Amino acid sequence: MLSDIIFLNASIAFAFYISGNAPKAHIIYFIAFSNLTWLFLIILSSPYSFSRNWDRPKTIKNQFIFISTHLLVVASLIFFYNREYTLIQVMLVYCFFTPVFYSSKFLASFFMQRFDQPHNTKSILMISQPQMQRHARQYLIDQTDWKYKFIELSDEPASGDLIVKIKSLCEDNAIDEIFVCLPYRADMNELIDFGLSKLVPIKLMADMRMEQGNSADEKHFNQASYVNLSTVSIDEPANKIIKRIFDLIFSTLFILTIMSWLVPLVALLIKIDSTGPVFFIQKRNGRKNKAFSCIKFRTMLVNADADTKQATKNDSRITKFGQFLRKSSLDELPQFFNVFMGDMSMIGPRPHPIKLNEKFASQIEKLISRHYVKPGITGLAQAMGYRGETSTLADMKNRITLDRFYIENWSFVLDLKIIYLTVVSLLKGSEKAY
Numbered sequence: 001m002l003s004d005i006i007f008l009n010a011s012i013a014f015a016f017y018i019s020g021n022a023p024k025a026h027i028i029y030f031i032a033f034s035n036l037t038w039l040f041l042i043i044l045s046s047p048y049s050f051s052r053n054w055d056r057p058k059t060i061k062n063q064f065i066f067i068s069t070h071l072l073v074v075a076s077l078i079f080f081y082n083r084e085y086t087l088i089q090v091m092l093v094y095c096f097f098t099p100v101f102y103s104s105k106f107l108a109s110f111f112m113q114r115f116d117q118p119h120n121t122k123s124i125l126m127i128s129q130p131q132m133q134r135h136a137r138q139y140l141i142d143q144t145d146w147k148y149k150f151i152e153l154s155d156e157p158a159s160g161d162l163i164v165k166i167k168s169l170c171e172d173n174a175i176d177e178i179f180v181c182l183p184y185r186a187d188m189n190e191l192i193d194f195g196l197s198k199l200v201p202i203k204l205m206a207d208m209r210m211e212q213g214n215s216a217d218e219k220h221f222n223q224a225s226y227v228n229l230s231t232v233s234i235d236e237p238a239n240k241i242i243k244r245i246f247d248l249i250f251s252t253l254f255i256l257t258i259m260s261w262l263v264p265l266v267a268l269l270i271k272i273d274s275t276g277p278v279f280f281i282q283k284r285n286g287r288k289n290k291a292f293s294c295i296k297f298r299t300m301l302v303n304a305d306a307d308t309k310q311a312t313k314n315d316s317r318i319t320k321f322g323q324f325l326r327k328s329s330l331d332e333l334p335q336f337f338n339v340f341m342g343d344m345s346m347i348g349p350r351p352h353p354i355k356l357n358e359k360f361a362s363q364i365e366k367l368i369s370r371h372y373v374k375p376g377i378t379g380l381a382q383a384m385g386y387r388g389e390t391s392t393l394a395d396m397k398n399r400i401t402l403d404r405f406y407i408e409n410w411s412f413v414l415d416l417k418i419i420y421l422t423v424v425s426l427l428k429g430s431e432k433a434y
Helices: 001-019 023-045 056-080 087-114 130-143 159-171 186-197 237-273 320-328 335-341 354-361 367-372 391-406 414-428
Strands: 123-127 149-155 177-182 202-207 226-230 278-285 290-299 345-347 376-378
Touching: 001 023, 001 087, 001 391, 023 056, 023 237, 056 087, 056 123, 056 335, 056 367, 123 130, 130 149, 130 177, 149 159, 149 376, 159 186, 177 186, 186 202, 186 367, 186 391, 237 320, 237 335, 237 345, 237 414, 290 335, 354 367, 376 414
Parallel strands: 123 149, 123 177, 177 202, 345 376
Antiparallel strands: 202 226, 278 290
16 A cells, blocks of 8 residues: 555646656645545555455456546545646556555465465365355455365354354464354354454355345355454454554554654653663563563662562652653653554553453453453543553453444544543543542
């Protein structure tokens, strides 16, 4: 995506340079429309979902539809706003861009096939009617770039037996995803809950005729009507792209406009206030419960208990300037670098120190499910007041409940609401900010 945007803008610049006779304001307007249209179409469609399994005609068709739609939208916007661009200028842009666009896709496809590695293999638990197994497998192979190892549960157990069999298979095998190719079941919510707790995505695959009450079979199978739905909206590829684009744009702008001058200033004040490093880097649990290095401004004297003991009210380890940083939450701002690098998101469950997770893991069954998504700089729990020290089991349970609600009900609008609530909370101040 990044290379396409770079090539698109380079083509626009080159086309207008050759054709000439275009005011700078018009060129900027054209660039803005082209880039916004490109990002908008990415959200609506899947231009980067081409697979190593596709043949050349299918790849050409998929990408042609996308780039043609982009041309039509840009042309219509230019016409609607009555901008004076010549036909030659517009066509030059796409004459330069289209060959590069296609070349990059064929090059990517070539390298995917040439350097295909074993780590690109996913272990899939496929739950389906016996007559649908082969078609469901082929559907997945055609739609993605992964190599699949299929573990199949072909018979359709009774309502109470399905979860038991799935749990048994997950214990005996390393499962990456579970695909359910069955009509809706009464225990589907229990299955979704199990997937969140095991950090395993649950996908629903069905022919539309199954949803209408008709049984799916080999004779009536039709890939065109076959649907693949994530049970958690944040698992949808388009939603992942939206969230990541927002994270990248927001973190990049914040780093360039705020962190570029704030880091040197805060670093100087930290050094004046106490001896030790500027940043406090601590291993914390992230997505899929994998550890990552969480970055904060150092607010304490260097001590041996930093990884095992939470900060408490009137903690003697906190420095004078550290008190201000913690009270204002400025100590968390270096985590924008974590967001930029992809270890964290703007919004998500707050990452806990590993020792804190270990302390409550045996007491709260659903604690691990908060690692289903990337941790965030702020989250629903923090926006609702559950921030800072979690000294009691009740505090942690309430935090987990809100984190689970966020994961199961994610939307971009919810992220915006959490940002608003967080800003309001920071302006009002919090008794737990210590």
